[in-house]
Amino acid sequence: MPKAGIIYNDVKPIAKRVAIEIKDKLTAFGWEVFLTVGVGGMLGYSNPNSPVCHTPIDGLTPPGFDSEMKFAVVLGGDGTVLAASRLVAPCGIPLLGVNTGHMGFLTEAYLNQLPQAIEKLVAGDYEIEERTMxxxxxxxxxxxxxxxxxxxxxxxxxxxxxxxxxxxxxxxxxxxxxxxxxxxxxxxxxxxxxxxxxxxxxxxxxxxxxxxxxxxxxxxxxxxxxxxxxxxxxxxxxxxxxxxxxxxxxxxxxxxxxxxxxxxxxSHYPAKFVRLQPHEFFRILREKLGWGLPHIAKPTSVELP
CATH class of the missing domain: 2.60.200.30 (Probable inorganic polyphosphate/atp-NAD kinase; domain 2)
Structure with missing residues (x-):
């Protein structure tokens, strides 16, 4: 039985609801699915009374998540994706980021694209991109x-x-x-x-x-x-x-x-991301940060007297 994971931001009700829906759908396809929340990858801030909050790099992986897992769906914003990468990078699990946050620079899909994304995941119709950690x-x-x-x-x-x-x-x-x-x-x-x-x-x-x-x-x-x-x-x-x-x-x-x-x-643990289409970095820069947009309003020529 193939294994999949779901990591979601439990602060966002929509992420929790969609996580359960994805689990039910993948289970119906015959997959074994494990759920966890992204807060497990938040290592904690220090404070004067407790200056060190130390968890070993290899000690954050949630129960059920291992190298046999084909992929994990991340529901949240960029913060959840960052936390999820720490959770699963030691196991080499590819992440599909689904944006339920604001910027979503690190995510691959939106909620309205989720049905098609799940079909591609189940069919294995995707590529994996590695990022340095x-x-x-x-x-x-x-x-x-x-x-x-x-x-x-x-x-x-x-x-x-x-x-x-x-x-x-x-x-x-x-x-x-x-x-x-x-x-x-x-x-x-x-x-x-x-x-x-x-x-x-x-x-x-x-x-x-x-x-x-x-x-x-x-x-x-x-x-x-x-x-x-x-x-x-x-x-x-x-x-x-x-x-x-x-x-x-x-x-x-x-x-x-x-x-x-x-x-x-x-790190010898790279972050791995599921890409449902060829990754075009310049397009993301344009859509998310407005880089390279054409000038809509251009100065008109004015005849001087």
Whole structure:
């Protein structure tokens, strides 16, 4: 009996209702279906009384989800897709994102397209696209303190955000660099259209084997976004007191003390996404972010007297 999963945002009533409908439909087709909520991939924020909320990367997979599962349908917005990617990436389960949220940049289909999407899933009529993920780890005196998978970006900054921070950053074998800024972002190509874009970083087409470092409001005109190969590990040494806060994909993080070390590397677990049609990244940029739209109103020629 083939296996499928459903991951939904239980805060949205429509997502919960549709999840049950999909389960009933797939069960009628002879599939074994497992349901879970996306909150399991939310790793939790730190607070002064509990600075570390640590769950191992391989410890988030929900019951019933394993490498034998053909696919999992994700019902929610981009936040649910980000959480779902952490849940199932270690098992290699492809995700079909169905937008019940706002932007839905990471989703593949809308609710009104769901019947046709389910037919294609059952028939195996789809492709699988892989996206780079980061393994983010915090070490204290060489002891692993915290870790998480990251699909979009890792952000490191002071609380509050509008305070200058100083970082020493070593990328691969290259000599360390010093950056003074409100914070820094290490982003994947998938995350290049998220926070790093708002901070002035470039858009990177998925599949390009790079990462990028983006300073947030840097103090120097020379500190700008840097793109580098994704096989280069990154070590970050904060030099601020008393602490910084690190946030991964906008929904998980921990405090980082001056003697801690933040380590990032390309994860050997890629995120896998179901594509029901050939993935056209420029079309998504145009539809979601308005990139490359033609000028509707153009200046008319005016004869001067």
């Amino acid at each position: 980061l393994a983010v780890k915090v070490f204290r005196q060489d002891n692993l303190l915290w870790e998480a998978l990251c699909l979009n970006e890792m952000t490191l900054h002071r609380e509050p955000l509008t305070s200058m921070c100083h970082f020493e950053i070593a990328i691969g074998r290259h000599c360390p660099i010093d950056i003074a800024a409100d914070g820094i972002i290490i982003s994947t190509p998938t995350g290049s259209t998220a926070y790093s874009l708002s901070a002035g970083g470039p858009v990177i087409i998925p599949g390009v084997p790079v990462l990028q470092l983006v300073p947030i409001c840097p103090h120097s005109l020379a500190s700008r976004a840097l793109v580098f190969p994704n096989n280069e590990p990154v070590n970050i040494y904060p030099v601020n007191t008393p602490r910084l806060v690190m946030v991964v994909d906008g929904n998980a993080g921990c405090y980082v003390l001056p003697d801690d070390r933040v380590y990032l590397e390309r």
